[in-house]
Amino acid sequence: MKPQITIDRAQIWIAVAILGFVALGSFWVESAFRQRGEEDAQKLAIRLEPDYYVEQFNFIRLSNSSKANYHLTGDKLVHLPRTDQYEITNPHINSFAEQRTPVTIIAARAVVDQKSNTVIPQREHDIVRLYDNVSVERPDGENSHFMRLETDYLMLTPDDDLITSDHPVTLFTQGIEARAVGLVANIATQQLELLSKVHARLKKRGD
Structure with a gap:
């Protein structure tokens, strides 16, 4: 007999999935900003040096x-x-x-x-x-x-x-x-x- 997925359980899984996507999105944004910050810091360090x-x-x-x-x-x-x-x-x-x-x-x-x-x-x-x-x-x-x-x-x-x-x-x-x-x-x-x-x-x- 196949298990039945109740509405409450389905809502829980949807919430978990949404949280997972949010967490992944936050990690991606943080990584992107960190990489951009490192690139800007490198550019600034280069510009501080005489050309x-x-x-x-x-x-x-x-x-x-x-x-x-x-x-x-x-x-x-x-x-x-x-x-x-x-x-x-x-x-x-x-x-x-x-x-x-x-x-x-x-x-x-x-x-x-x-x-x-x-x-x-x-x-x-x-x-x-x-x-x-x-x-x-x-x-x-x-x-x-x-x-x-x-x-x-x-x-x-x-x-x-x-x-x-x-x-x-x-x-x-x-x-x-x-x-x-x-x-x-x-x-x-x-x-x-x-x-x-x-x-x-x-x-x-x-x-």
């Missing part, structure tokens, strides 16, 4: 009037694809133009943000951030005197010929040594302003 580099590079930046005004060299330049930035080891920058005393800027490291409409937020200007053992030096010229600036951080905006910093700085000129926090300097006009906590010392001859 190319140049050693002993030499670069001249032209002004809007097509006259060279910034000559940049360095031991190594790497491109960081995630942030679309350039990192430079031992950058050496010479700013020069007609009727202007040249200015030399060196540092241990620099990070360059080039103007771009593809990144968020958009970059409207080229920005060079200089870190560690930063030195800016201007020799004696026809219309200017010797000046050297030392700090651990500077920001250079080539489009505006501006140098700014909110870090401690030390300024050396003929007969004066000044210390301050923050500065704004215009390379085109070769004017410099110390912003706060300014302390100056007159140097004796022979110091």
